[in-house]
Amino acid sequence: MKLNDTIVALATPSGAGAIAVIRVSGPDAIKIVAPLFKAKSKKDLAEQATHTIHLGNVMDGERTIDEVLASVFRAPKSYTGEETVELSCHGSPYIQQEIIQLLIRKGCRSAEAGEFTLRAFLNAKMDLSQAEAVADLINSENAASHQMAMQQMRGGFSNEIQKLREELLNFASLIELELDFAEEDVEFANRDQFRDLVSRIQTVLKRLIDSFATGNVLKNGIPVAIVGEPNVGKSTLLNSLLNEERAIVSDIAGTTRDTIEDEMSIGGVGFRFIDTAGIRETKDVVESIGIKKTFEKIGQAQVVVYLVDSSQIAVNRERLQEVRVEIEKIKNKFPQKPLLIIANKTDRLADEEIENLKAKLEDISSHAERAEFLLLSAKTNLGVEELKDRLLEFVNTGALRNSDTIVTNSRHYAALLKALEEINKVEDGLNAGLSGDLLAIDIRQALHHFGEITGEITNDDLLGNIFANFCIGK
Numbered sequence: 001m002k003l004n005d006t007i008v009a010l011a012t013p014s015g016a017g018a019i020a021v022i023r024v025s026g027p028d029a030i031k032i033v034a035p036l037f038k039a040k041s042k043k044d045l046a047e048q049a050t051h052t053i054h055l056g057n058v059m060d061g062e063r064t065i066d067e068v069l070a071s072v073f074r075a076p077k078s079y080t081g082e083e084t085v086e087l088s089c090h091g092s093p094y095i096q097q098e099i100i101q102l103l104i105r106k107g108c109r110s111a112e113a114g115e116f117t118l119r120a121f122l123n124a125k126m127d128l129s130q131a132e133a134v135a136d137l138i139n140s141e142n143a144a145s146h147q148m149a150m151q152q153m154r155g156g157f158s159n160e161i162q163k164l165r166e167e168l169l170n171f172a173s174l175i176e177l178e179l180d181f182a183e184e185d186v187e188f189a190n191r192d193q194f195r196d197l198v199s200r201i202q203t204v205l206k207r208l209i210d211s212f213a214t215g216n217v218l219k220n221g222i223p224v225a226i227v228g229e230p231n232v233g234k235s236t237l238l239n240s241l242l243n244e245e246r247a248i249v250s251d252i253a254g255t256t257r258d259t260i261e262d263e264m265s266i267g268g269v270g271f272r273f274i275d276t277a278g279i280r281e282t283k284d285v286v287e288s289i290g291i292k293k294t295f296e297k298i299g300q301a302q303v304v305v306y307l308v309d310s311s312q313i314a315v316n317r318e319r320l321q322e323v324r325v326e327i328e329k330i331k332n333k334f335p336q337k338p339l340l341i342i343a344n345k346t347d348r349l350a351d352e353e354i355e356n357l358k359a360k361l362e363d364i365s366s367h368a369e370r371a372e373f374l375l376l377s378a379k380t381n382l383g384v385e386e387l388k389d390r391l392l393e394f395v396n397t398g399a400l401r402n403s404d405t406i407v408t409n410s411r412h413y414a415a416l417l418k419a420l421e422e423i424n425k426v427e428d429g430l431n432a433g434l435s436g437d438l439l440a441i442d443i444r445q446a447l448h449h450f451g452e453i454t455g456e457i458t459n460d461d462l463l464g465n466i467f468a469n470f471c472i473g474k
């Protein structure tokens with residue numbers, strides 16, 4: 001990828017829109033655009049100050065392509081750190097393409113995916129973890145993932161890593177200085193202070209590493225498994241949660257053969273609902289595969305919603321006993337997983353039957369750890385709001401509320417694990433009274449892994465991988 005090229009790309013989505021933005025960045029951006037831009041004010045675009053906007057026509061020779069607004073950013077004061085011009089044109093795909101083609105004829109090259117942000121990184125406008133956050137920010141679909149990406153883009157995470165890195169670097173230099181004075185047996189790096197620093201770094205690293213589980217779940221949506229016997233109304237519940245008809249609803253037991261996933265945002269938190277086949281002993285081969293999947297999905301879920309048909313268990317003692325056994329099965333297999341037992345189809349019950357059912361469910365849930373129950377009707381939506389509240393309670397008690405840095409990126413997670421491993425070696429070395437030159441080796445390794453996160457240490461393959469996942473124009 002050549003940095004001295006001037007690149008062009010559409011920054012807005014492809015297709016028709018009210019306005020489209022064409023981005024041009026690179027050493028010749030202003031030089032290339034200015035002659036094509038006939039300003040209303042008559043003043044040459046090349047003469048304009050940075051961060052100014054101008055109305056004018058884009059001309060292909062004598063032909064006017066469009067009336068546009070041109071924004072001028074002068075290096076190094078731009079997103080990329082380079083000379084940049086943005087043209088806001090009318091959003092017809094034809095106009096967009098005419099302008100882009102014109103710019104390419106005049107010397108621009110089509111930008112590759114993420115190339116604007118890559119340039120921002122290479123020009124030190126942001127570090128690597130901030131650049132990665134830009135992609136997360138574009139993809140964020142709920143308040144939680146938005147907040148985490150925003151925090152990372154602003155440099156919260158980078159600063160934390162950078163601070164540790166600098167302190168560690170300081171000690172590494174002192175220790176390495178000792179090596180130059182080996183004969184004199186001096187200690188520039190105070191070992192007690194160093195032990196202190198190592199323990200502080202361990203604490204921070206452990207916190208960041210632990211946050212990944214939360215971060216990953218919040219970024220991808222909290223998985224909730226909806227399970228239960230066939231025909232209890234799982235698909236109907238999913239539909240009423242989603243407010244749309246996504247899963248197949250039918251009154252033939254066993255309709256939901258495969259697992260269906262859908263996402264929605266509740267109170268700013270993303271949830272991923274997994275509608276699964278019921279756990280029924282069956283000889284049907286296709287269905288038993290579904291049941292195996294059900295257990296797999298329960299394993300992956302953070303919360304299990306177990307649905308029962310209250311019109312059945314209210315009148316049928318055998319069915320109630322079966323439900324009790326099923327719940328025991330789930331609890332035996334996954335004792336720590338929060339379980340929410342939902343008695344669906346309560347619209348079919350009379351008031352006194354409901355009271356009766358409540359008592360029975362209270363009894364069942366009191367015998368299982370981390371189990372609660374809720375009466376609901378997926379058909380009339382009664383209790384659906386309460387279900388949403390209950391689901392939120394499961395996460396609101398977690399890490400979301402504090403503004404601590406949350407690690408969401410598996411590349412960062414891997415680097416943090418490796419850094420901790422090296423820091424633990426440094427600690428062992430200190431305790432064993434290891435000589436400075438040997439300590440320095442492990443310290444340098446830890447520093448290397450910190451540098452991987454922020455991008456001080458990088459290579460073309462890694463950068464290629466990261467930025468290839470961006471969209472064109474970003």
Ligand SMILES: Nc1nc2c(c(=O)[nH]1)N(C=O)[C@@H](CNc1ccc(C(=O)N[C@@H](CCC(=O)O)C(=O)O)cc1)CN2
Nearest residue numbers: 011021051071073076077078079080081086125134474
């Ligand atoms: N039209 C437009 N909208 C956009 C962007 C953009 O590039 N263009 N952005 C891009 O993704 C985001 C905003 N981010 C930006 C970040 C820095 C600068 C910038 O000009 N920075 C200069 C000057 C800062 C200043 O004025 O003090 C600098 O950092 O030196 C511009 C946009 C979202 N909206």
Ligand SMILES: Nc1nc2c(ncn2[C@@H]2O[C@H](COP(=O)(O)OP(=O)(O)OP(=O)(O)O)[C@@H](O)[C@H]2O)c(=O)[nH]1
Nearest residue numbers: 231232233234235236250254255256345377378379
């Ligand atoms: N009266 C009443 N009927 C309901 C309610 N929820 C679902 N049903 C009906 O129960 C039947 C089965 O619903 P589904 O949502 O397909 O059940 P399921 O659990 O997904 O079934 P499988 O796909 O077979 O596992 C349908 O006829 C629904 O209309 C409810 O709250 N009240």
